[in-house]
Amino acid sequence: MTRAAADTMADGDPPFAEPAVATAFAEFPDDVRGELLALRRLIFATAARTGGVGPLGETLKWGQPAYLTSLTKSGSTIRIDRRKDGSGGIALYCHCATDLIATYRELYGDRLAFEGKRAILLPAGKPLPVAELGHCIALALTYHTRKRTR
DSSP, rough: OHHHHHHHTTTHHHHHSHHHHHHHHHHHHHHHHHHHHHHHHHHHHHHHTTTTSSSSSEEEEETTTEOTTTTTTSSOEEEEEEOOSSSOOEEEETTSSSSSSHHHHHHHHTOOOETTTTTEEEEETSOOOOHHHHHHHHHOOOOOOHHHTT
16 A cells, blocks of 8 residues: 555545555545545445445446445446545545435435436535445445346
């Protein structure tokens, strides 16, 4: 793991399984790295407490840290990254062919900001809305399981 990523990891954070993911986190600007690591921590914690998700895989997709339910196939891939619009914020991306963002809008349209059918936008320097994000993450990590039971 690179020094920059290690400096902002908290005790008990899951280690990076792939060196490329550690490098990606190390290359994030200092002002968003901590927020992205906090979002990563929330993704792993949510996966651990959500039934049927199983172990979470972590890799890079399109150069972004991505989280997958490879073993159980219960969910849709989640990606995280800094926002490219210069706002200094971060984003949680979902597969645009799912109805996840539409569902999130119905549930949290008054509390979260969105980009099209693909992302939850999180402003810089504000605490993560942990309850809302945790629920959104759980819905993504169980997306295919719920779809199969409809």
